[in-house]
Amino acid sequence: DGGITQSPKYLFRKEGQNVTLSCEQNLNHDAMYWYRQDPGQGLRLIYYSQIVNDFQKGDIAEGYSVSREKKESFPLTVTSAQKNPTAFYLCASRRDRSSGNTIYFGEGSWLTVV
Amino acid sequence: SQQGEEDPQALSIQEGENATMNCSYKTSINNLQWYRQNSGRGLVHLILIRSNEREKHSGRLRVTLDTSKKSSSLLITASRAADTASYFCATGSKTSYDKVIFGPGTSLSVIP
Numbered sequence: 001d002g003g004i005t006q007s008p009k010y011l012f013r014k015e016g017q018n019v020t021l022s023c024e025q026n027l028n029h030d031a032m033y034w035y036r037q038d039p040g041q042g043l044r045l046i047y048y049s050q051i052v053n054d055f056q057k058g059d060i061a062e063g064y065s066v067s068r069e070k071k072e073s074f075p076l077t078v079t080s081a082q083k084n085p086t087a088f089y090l091c092a093s094r095r096d097r098s099s100g101n102t103i104y105f106g107e108g109s110w111l112t113v114v
Numbered sequence: 115s116q117q118g119e120e121d122p123q124a125l126s127i128q129e130g131e132n133a134t135m136n137c138s139y140k141t142s143i144n145n146l147q148w149y150r151q152n153s154g155r156g157l158v159h160l161i162l163i164r165s166n167e168r169e170k171h172s173g174r175l176r177v178t179l180d181t182s183k184k185s186s187s188l189l190i191t192a193s194r195a196a197d198t199a200s201y202f203c204a205t206g207s208k209t210s211y212d213k214v215i216f217g218p219g220t221s222l223s224v225i226p
Contacts, residue, residue, distance in 0.1 A: 004156075031212050033214065035216070040221075041218060041219075042202060042216050042217055042218035042219045043157075043202065043216040044216075045213065045214070045215060045216075048212060048213060048214075050212050056212075056213070058213070059215075088154070090156055090157070092156075092157075094212075094214075101144070101145065101147070101206045101212070101214055102147060102159050102162055103147075103149075103157075103159065103204070103214055104159065105156035105157045105158070106156050107155060107156045108154070108155065108156050
């Protein structure tokens, strides 16, 4: 089935460690996104990528890094510089602009710092 | 930020009643979208309305857009317990089309 796969679903990180969240899509979508959601809150944009080998910072990029080496993959690294990383992370993708900017989401990854 | 902002933050209604949620945004947009999120899950797209449209329907959903007031509303008619979820509006600006920003959401509880 086509879709967006995020892994792992649950991840625990010790303070000072970097962790990488995986996001893969087989929808052949051009743009991909990472959002952070804190409990009871809305989504905040971390990074987005419109094409391979290109990405832009969102509103809360500090302490995060991404890469877009392949169209179908957009991994997010939460670095030790992110002081409060415990949150729900959502990856998403969007087809070409002619389809409007309807976004399709993965099921999310829960990151907890212990 | 051009973030949309929904109100109310939380809404509780009886099954069968209508639910109305509002969204305001700050900059010129190409379109506005509404999404639904069940607790702990990813978001699901509900409906998109373009900046040159004023009203759009999809099943029990009715969305309006007033670009002069920079606001939109989502109406769910004849609500069901299964409609219990959080609802978010999202916008992409005319100057930064690919940067899609979400509002803080409205938490809807439909009581059977």
